[in-house]
Amino acid sequence: MRDAVGAGRPFTRSSHRPLAGTRLSASPLLSDRERRALDDIALTPRAVRPGDELVREGVPVDHLYCVTGGWALRVKMTGGGDRQVVGVAVPGDLANMDAYLFGRLDYDVRALTHGVVVPIPRDRLLAAAAEHPGIARALTWTALVENAVLSQWAMCLGRQSALQRLAHLPCELAVRLGTVDEGDGAIVRFDLPMTQEHLADALGLTAVHLNRVMQQLRGDGLIVTASRSVTVPDMARLRHAGGFDPAYLHLDGEGPVPPAAHGDAAPMRAAPTAMIR
Amino acid sequence: MRDAVGAGRPFTRSSHRPLAGTRLSASPLLSDRERRALDDIALTPRAVRPGDELVREGVPVDHLYCVTGGWALRVKMTGGGDRQVVGVAVPGDLANMDAYLFGRLDYDVRALTHGVVVPIPRDRLLAAAAEHPGIARALTWTALVENAVLSQWAMCLGRQSALQRLAHLPCELAVRLGTVDEGDGAIVRFDLPMTQEHLADALGLTAVHLNRVMQQLRGDGLIVTASRSVTVPDMARLRHAGGFDPAYLHLDGEGPVPPAAHGDAAPMRAAPTAMIR
């Protein structure tokens, strides 16, 4: 049984490599030189607290925020005031890629937990991408993966039952957190700082109904929930219940490019959650 | 009343500029030189017929397909065999951007109508993007817009009623087709070659229920449907019903970059549908 919280290599954040361990920086599409160039333009990490608004819909942003510790949520508001979570940023993720090319975003980003974000100035990133093709490529890769995740969410929202959706989400998160490798390991535990209301907002459900469905999942022994973490006794069974197939996450670097990667093309994995305080 | 079919400037496809009019090629992020480089690597246009499968889930692809005429749908299948449309490609769109960096895709792409696609070899595109920063940037832009659209769909699927979703879709399509500019013009008509079943699959509904909701929209005078086209008597009213705000489409080039664009940085607009046969 692996554990995303306690275990994992310690998350070293020498101030010279603020992006180390980050999904973007760990991309095999980057050369070491490019990786360094990225670290060079990153600003000094900033602590965030639960509920902090990193980005507000419609308000100009000129930084990309790379979440190196804690979680953040991307949220859209419907005209009627309903909330829909359209993205979850776990350690290693970019919270607002769109800021790379869009002046203003059409969603909010809020910190879900205490955490750390590394701001990356848009203009310097644009310059870096222009100079280093690998950076441009890694950014596109990131956008395309987000795309694939959103497509999957759309499929779940449109065509799966509440139970399937709720089963699907932890499967995805476990993989993205690096808690479980592609093979469906046995018993897995990880932090899940989302409240039931957050989960409902992500899955297009009511908090009330989500609660009931979650009880069902618990009753079936598919998940065990502690205070703010989940244990999955049998990953294979949960995956089956949620119709989960990790292919869409494109973890295997089955990319087209026999990458220009030389040096530390380490297998990508999210940095373990590094809370503040 | 503008009309996307009959009207519009004729779609000239001099074999030397196969991508002219395309969203990618029209990007203000491209210099003329880069635009030419794109055209140079494009292969000769290929005619497709309704139902043709451009891409199949899991099968390796090494071309991006730019739809220059007709429509194509991106479709994901659920484990239980249900269909979810996760993307609509109208003339000017890339049908399978992910092929740029992913070996295999996690969705199918099928031609919805007779049409024309311009294949772009992945490896040559990668090389071109490495050489021309503007191309890399335009590709990322494309991916980010797709992202924004998917987020919006997720919000609709998760939090809007059947009626709102059905009202929302034509609003989006009208804008993407260039049938209506940002301001909400008055009366608008355009081709909508999707069957009710396609629409249902896009909106996460049953064909039966979609039919009923559509009757409601018709009854309210919000849309008028002809054989395979829609007329929107009052765009503002339909937008209101669907909670549509075009901001997420990022049509206004409110980008960060006082672009390197010189020369024909024409306002982007989809090429009018150019059917074959």
Add this chain to the structure above:
DNA sequence: CGGGTCGTTGACACATTTCAAGTTTAGTGG
């Protein structure tokens, strides 16, 4: 003219929402 796709209807089942309490848990300040 015929066959198949597409659209339309009706009656009914059911998943999910709504409303309106409770109960537990976590966070905060004394």
Add this chain to the structure above:
DNA sequence: CCACTAAACTTGAAATGTGTCAACGACCCG
């Protein structure tokens, strides 16, 4: 460390939007 308060989680009963099943009608193309 306890008390207190707000946030999170549960529960029940009733309303409703959407799905299901099954059939029929209209249209288009060959």
